[in-house]
Amino acid sequence: MVKKTGRPAYLQIADDLREQVRGGSLAPGAPLPSTAQLAEQYDASLSVVKMAVGILRNEGLLIGQQGKGVFVRDDESSESGQGPAVDLVSEVIELRTAVRDLSERLAQVESTLSERSDR
Amino acid sequence: MVKKTGRPAYLQIADDLREQVRGGSLAPGAPLPSTAQLAEQYDASLSVVKMAVGILRNEGLLIGQQGKGVFVRDDESSESGQGPAVDLVSEVIELRTAVRDLSERLAQVESTLSERSDR
């Protein structure tokens, strides 16, 4: 499953899961496959899957419950008063992570470029 | 250094570093201590330090450069507060600004590259 692009596997899986949530393939409140099942699906190790889930958990997109599983964040479950639709929120989160990733990569390119022009 | 609170060590370290950046103790563009040094400072393993740095890197707060070190991001314009539940409208505005900034920087890099390949 993991493509041979330079992008690390755990980010690829995180992107894919984020896309599934945003696209509705994983509905709010729905459980994700277990870590072991995800590892088999993506043909990846348990470690990278745990990393990917950890990222999305950190972003607030997923909520893990020990002993039960990992679930797509549900508005009602997390907070009562809620504003915009989940679609918009997750899309903004996705865009934000994409922008940050691009920003970092560009900064690295710029850095190496300036370094080489100095010498 | 790591307190025995329920909060995991890698989050404690990430919080501490984030606070140092926000408080100016780590100036924009300044390098962080190496992973090994941070591990010694916090009396933690290399793994948890790498996790903490990875989180802040994912947030866009830090930028890692292989072989050199990890640096505090100096670009203040496209950096948005990583606090969750930010107003969606302002978030979109910030993202739009960030995309425009990235486009300009990318164009600059591309032109530099083409000039260089011409000669």
Next chain:
DNA sequence: CAGGCCAACTAGGTTAACCATGTTGGTCGC
């Protein structure tokens, strides 16, 4: 002295193992 090579650093990705903790379902004894 000049240039190249190499050893010692750096970050970063991946994997595997161990442990803690929580949930669930089935079985066994009463």
Next chain:
DNA sequence: GCGACCAACATGGTTAACCTAGTTGGCCTG
């Protein structure tokens, strides 16, 4: 039947090891 227990599963945190790759400085050779 009912309750207690237990095995199997789940997430989550931590650690260690191995590998890739980039940078830097020093040493050695020509």
